[in-house]
Amino acid sequence: MPSDPHPPFGLRTATLLVIATMIGTGVFTTTGFLLRDLGSQPAVLMAWLLGGLAAACGSLAYAELVAALPHNGGEYQLLGRIYHPALGFIAGFVSLVVGFAAPIAASAIAFGEYLNLALGSERIPPLVSATALVIGASALHSIRLSTGSRVQDLFTLLKALLILIFILGGIFVVIPEHLLGDEGPPVLDALFSPAFAVGLIYISYAYAGWNAAAYVAGEVRDPGRRLPIALILGTLTVTLLYLGVNAVFLGAVPTEELAAANERVGHVAASHVFGASGGRLLSSLIALGLISTVGALVMTGPRIYEAMGRDYPAMRLLARRVKGGGPLIAIWFQTGLAQLMLITASFEALISYAGFTLSVFAALTVAGVFVLRVREPELIRPYRTWGHPVTSLAFITLMVWMVLHAIQERPLVVVVGAATVGVGWLAYRLARRSNLT
Numbered sequence: 001m002p003s004d005p006h007p008p009f010g011l012r013t014a015t016l017l018v019i020a021t022m023i024g025t026g027v028f029t030t031t032g033f034l035l036r037d038l039g040s041q042p043a044v045l046m047a048w049l050l051g052g053l054a055a056a057c058g059s060l061a062y063a064e065l066v067a068a069l070p071h072n073g074g075e076y077q078l079l080g081r082i083y084h085p086a087l088g089f090i091a092g093f094v095s096l097v098v099g100f101a102a103p104i105a106a107s108a109i110a111f112g113e114y115l116n117l118a119l120g121s122e123r124i125p126p127l128v129s130a131t132a133l134v135i136g137a138s139a140l141h142s143i144r145l146s147t148g149s150r151v152q153d154l155f156t157l158l159k160a161l162l163i164l165i166f167i168l169g170g171i172f173v174v175i176p177e178h179l180l181g182d183e184g185p186p187v188l189d190a191l192f193s194p195a196f197a198v199g200l201i202y203i204s205y206a207y208a209g210w211n212a213a214a215y216v217a218g219e220v221r222d223p224g225r226r227l228p229i230a231l232i233l234g235t236l237t238v239t240l241l242y243l244g245v246n247a248v249f250l251g252a253v254p255t256e257e258l259a260a261a262n263e264r265v266g267h268v269a270a271s272h273v274f275g276a277s278g279g280r281l282l283s284s285l286i287a288l289g290l291i292s293t294v295g296a297l298v299m300t301g302p303r304i305y306e307a308m309g310r311d312y313p314a315m316r317l318l319a320r321r322v323k324g325g326g327p328l329i330a331i332w333f334q335t336g337l338a339q340l341m342l343i344t345a346s347f348e349a350l351i352s353y354a355g356f357t358l359s360v361f362a363a364l365t366v367a368g369v370f371v372l373r374v375r376e377p378e379l380i381r382p383y384r385t386w387g388h389p390v391t392s393l394a395f396i397t398l399m400v401w402m403v404l405h406a407i408q409e410r411p412l413v414v415v416v417g418a419a420t421v422g423v424g425w426l427a428y429r430l431a432r433r434s435n436l437t
Helices: 011-022 025-038 041-068 075-082 085-119 126-143 145-173 176-180 187-191 194-207 212-219 223-252 255-259 262-311 313-319 328-344 347-375 390-409 411-436
Strands: none
Touching: 011 145, 011 223, 011 262, 025 041, 025 085, 025 194, 025 223, 025 255, 025 262, 025 347, 041 075, 041 176, 041 187, 041 194, 041 223, 041 347, 041 390, 075 085, 075 262, 075 347, 085 126, 085 262, 085 328, 085 347, 085 411, 126 262, 126 328, 145 223, 145 262, 176 223, 187 194, 194 223, 194 347, 194 390, 223 262, 255 262, 262 313, 262 328, 313 328, 313 411, 347 390, 347 411, 390 411
16 A cells, blocks of 8 residues: 555554454364374474474564555565566455454454353354354454554454453463373374374464464554564464463373364363353353454455556555545455355364465465565665574475475365466466557
8 A cells, every 4th residue: 555654553453453364263163073084292383483483483573574565465576576476466365364364254253153152052053143243354454454553452452351360360270281282193103194294284274374464564664673572472472372271181181182172272271170151151261262253364365466456557555545445445345255265164174274375375475575675785684584584494394294294294285276277277367458559
């Protein structure tokens, strides 16, 4: 968007946006799937630690890129500038389908499930409450930008407080023997298994959002200084919270019960920590926290499509805003796609699809630090990646390892992800043709 003399977002909102986008369905839902596939509590904890370290390394690299190129659009702007406009466009298209619409749908599904768990019965069909949440968040962020950001900050703080309460309460009921995982397979066998690499796809979905501030870089005050702080501080905060909450999950709940919980793992663990009534209370707080997640995704994603709409005449409607509000058409376009996914896709399929596809583009973006330093050494960089090239190479290596194992173990997910990229390429060709006519 054009340069704003009074950008609406400060360090607090940018940092909380990272935290809100990261703390979503993943932390409350994926540990059950991981334990089912790995059978080892220490391996599951190691997966969460490794995912956090990878996200931290990624955020260090993104911080350099967005501080030097502070424009809305995330990977669309970065990959288009670093490599080729076609790759940037495909990244923007993938962000629409995989990076935002799919996680919005997954978060809304989890919201519907946890809302019923909080109520103690199937009073409201999850699809109905999920639909209402997505539409409500879209209306809020499209009509009044300042109100949307304040509501977003409030729900994010409540969500972080919820996790702290859960960790502090759970410390007293953790059984150390559960964390040691004596009944499962040897830890090293689990760590080097294909299932561990594929499990990291679930983890990468849970950590997705560490780059959220990059999508609104053009609307952050003093981006060269504040964006790196927001990205790094938000990622490290969430990593610590994730490790704490998963230690409680794995230490307080019997293995068989946790592995069978599927996406309701947060409710099952809360019931063991606080009892049945406490479990319902915490489920209600989780539902409130998921409101923040959906709001953050609704807030950040459309900035990508808005940037694409400014660059391609065939998509100019996506750049339309109402006075004082967000990108109206882009928000509702994203909402429509998320609603379609709500109806047609399962929760586990959505998170596998999102985790795999986003890992590919995140690795390409981090590799852009190497490319840009060689090609544009004189570019002003208010921040330079700490630990580069070690941290950047570690991130890229882990992403490549995950992707290679996913090709072997989850071929259908890979095919769908590749098909999404193919459709993005066709969309680019059509949009580019409109620029030439």
